[in-house]
Amino acid sequence: MNSAQRLEIFKRLSIAIPNPTTELKHNSTFELLIAVILSAQATDKGVNIATEKLFAAANTPEAILALGIEGLESYIKTIGLYRAKAKNVIATCRMLVEQHQSQVPKTRAALEALPGVGRKTANVILNTAFGEPTIAVDTHLFRLGNRIKLAPGKNVLEVEEKYLKTIPLQYMKDAHHLLILHGRYTCTARRPKCAECCIEDLCEYNAKEYATSTKLPHMKPIMQSQS
Numbered sequence: 001m002n003s004a005q006r007l008e009i010f011k012r013l014s015i016a017i018p019n020p021t022t023e024l025k026h027n028s029t030f031e032l033l034i035a036v037i038l039s040a041q042a043t044d045k046g047v048n049i050a051t052e053k054l055f056a057a058a059n060t061p062e063a064i065l066a067l068g069i070e071g072l073e074s075y076i077k078t079i080g081l082y083r084a085k086a087k088n089v090i091a092t093c094r095m096l097v098e099q100h101q102s103q104v105p106k107t108r109a110a111l112e113a114l115p116g117v118g119r120k121t122a123n124v125i126l127n128t129a130f131g132e133p134t135i136a137v138d139t140h141l142f143r144l145g146n147r148i149k150l151a152p153g154k155n156v157l158e159v160e161e162k163y164l165k166t167i168p169l170q171y172m173k174d175a176h177h178l179l180i181l182h183g184r185y186t187c188t189a190r191r192p193k194c195a196e197c198c199i200e201d202l203c204e205y206n207a208k209e210y211a212t213s214t215k216l217p218h219m220k221p222i223m224q225s226q227s
């Protein structure tokens with residue numbers, strides 16, 4: 001795939017998806033951070049149902065700390081891995097209060113030091129909350145990178161690096177959400193909707209070749225899925 005094709009792909013995606021942003025509901029950077037931590041291996045829809053009640057009751061680090069682990073669990077028990085996530089959220093809130101004046105830090109290093117926050121979550125916060133041109137490679141971005149040949153790679157870091165090197169600069173900030181939403185609604189995992197896809201003539205998807213390439217070991221080390 002050449003740079004002109006890439007440019008055209010992002011141009012068309014940005015027309016097809018005029019508001020490329022997260023579907024995790026939030027009213028502050030803190031709420032976004034908590035929602036993203038809770039979204040690992042869970043759907044945005046499921047997280048939104050839980051956080052609607054949680055954030056109505058507690059939407060600051062101090063307020064969530066005051067709930068305690070059991071109190072927090074009662075709001076998020078419909079989400080997978082909720083016990084581990086509750087521990088991480090409480091520990092993160094404590095660090096925010098004690099080390100960051102109750103604010104979400106703006107650097108990758110400080111974000112990744114928070115319990116429950118890995119590279120992908122840090123990338124989401126840096127991009128969505130602070131407007132940085134980062135690429136969080138979730139299951140959709142990994143699949144599209146390899147399937148469409150936008151950023152082929154055997155693991156998340158390799159795919160992330162290829163995206164960062166090849167995405168046209170003017171689309172770098174929105175690329176993460178454009179690709180997630182395209183992957184979630186059109187270029188879906190099992191049955192991509194090629195007949196209604198706006199980039200069908202530019203896509204290099206080869207079903208047979210893709211099925212073979214995705215047998216490679218991938219994603220496990222730092223992958224947190226976001227459906």
Ligand code: SF4
Pocket residue numbers: 147148186187188192193194195197198199200201203204205
């Ligand atoms: S043509 Fe099909 S495989 Fe290619 S991007 Fe569109 S939906 Fe995905």
